[in-house]
Amino acid sequence: NAGVTQTPKFQVLKTGQSMTLQCAQDMNHNSMYWYRQDPGMGLRLIYYSASEGTTDKGEVPNGYNVSRLNKREFSLRLESAAPSQTSVYFCASSEVGGTNEKLFFGSGTQLSVL
Amino acid sequence: AQSVTQLGSHVSVSEGALVLLRCNYSSSVPPYLFWYVQYPNQGLQLLLKYTSAATLVKGINGFEAEFKKSETSFHLTKPSAHMSDAAEYFCAVSFGNNRLAFGKGNQVVVIP
Numbered sequence: 001n002a003g004v005t006q007t008p009k010f011q012v013l014k015t016g017q018s019m020t021l022q023c024a025q026d027m028n029h030n031s032m033y034w035y036r037q038d039p040g041m042g043l044r045l046i047y048y049s050a051s052e053g054t055t056d057k058g059e060v061p062n063g064y065n066v067s068r069l070n071k072r073e074f075s076l077r078l079e080s081a082a083p084s085q086t087s088v089y090f091c092a093s094s095e096v097g098g099t100n101e102k103l104f105f106g107s108g109t110q111l112s113v114l
Numbered sequence: 115a116q117s118v119t120q121l122g123s124h125v126s127v128s129e130g131a132l133v134l135l136r137c138n139y140s141s142s143v144p145p146y147l148f149w150y151v152q153y154p155n156q157g158l159q160l161l162l163k164y165t166s167a168a169t170l171v172k173g174i175n176g177f178e179a180e181f182k183k184s185e186t187s188f189h190l191t192k193p194s195a196h197m198s199d200a201a202e203y204f205c206a207v208s209f210g211n212n213r214l215a216f217g218k219g220n221q222v223v224v225i226p
Contacts, residue, residue, distance in 0.1 A: 004157070035216075040123060040218055040219075041218060042118075042120075042204060042216040042217050042218040042219050043158075043204065043216040044216075045213055045214070048213070058213065059213075090157055090158070092157075092158075100146045100163070100165065100208065102148075102160045102163065103150075103158070103160070103214065105157030105158045105159070106157050107155070107156055107157045108155075108156075108157055
C-alpha cells in the first residue's frame with residue numbers, strides 16, 4: 001500500500017550542485033505533478049505530466065527540469081541549485097488528470113541549499 | 115486573474131469549539147473546489163471536494179464545507195474541534211488545464 005514514494009526525504013546541497021528528486025507511484029495513475037511548498041505561500045506547481053511521454057510547465061518552472069521516465073516514475077532535477085530553491089518538494093499523482101480529480105501526495109523532500 | 119484566498123495563516127481554536135476556515139476564489143465560472151489537510155511531516159490528504167451535486171459537502175473526520183456561488187466562497191467548518199485536528203489546511207481550486215491553485219494555508223492550533 002505504498003501510494004506515492006519520494007526519495008530522498010532530506011537533502012542538503014551547496015549552491016551550484018545538482019541533484020535529482022525521485023518519485024514513483026504504484027496506483028497506475030496517468031498524471032503526475034511536482035509542487036514546492038514554502039512558508040506562507042501554499043503549494044506551487046513546478047511541472048506536471050498529464051500522461052507518459054508528456055511534460056508541461058507549471059507556475060514556477062525556472063531552474064528545474066523533469067523526466068517522465070515511464071508511467072510510474074517522474075523525476076525532478078535541479079541542474080545548479082540556488083538558495084531560493086530551499087523548500088519542501090512534493091510529488092503527486094492522479095488517475096486521469098481531470099480537473100475534478102483527487103491528488104495523491106508523497107510525504108515530501110526537504111531540501112536546503114546553502 | 116484567477117486566485118484563491120485564505121485569510122489568517124494561524125488559527126487557534128479551543129477544544130470542543132467551532133472550527134471555521136475561510137476560502138474565497140475569484141473566477142467568472144464556478145470552478146472545482148477542494149480542501150486538503152496536511153499533518154506534520156506528511157503529504158497532503160484530501161478532506162473533501164465540491165462536485166456540484168450539492169452545495170453542502172461532507173468530508174472525513176467530521177468536516178464539511180459549503181459552496182456559496184454568490185459569495186464565491188467555500189468555507190470549511192467542524193462543529194467541535196478535537197486535538198487531532200491540529201494540522202495545516204489548504205483550500206484548492208481547479209480552473210482547468212490539469213492545474214490546482216492552492217491557497218496559502220491555515221495552520222490550526224487546538225488549545226486544550
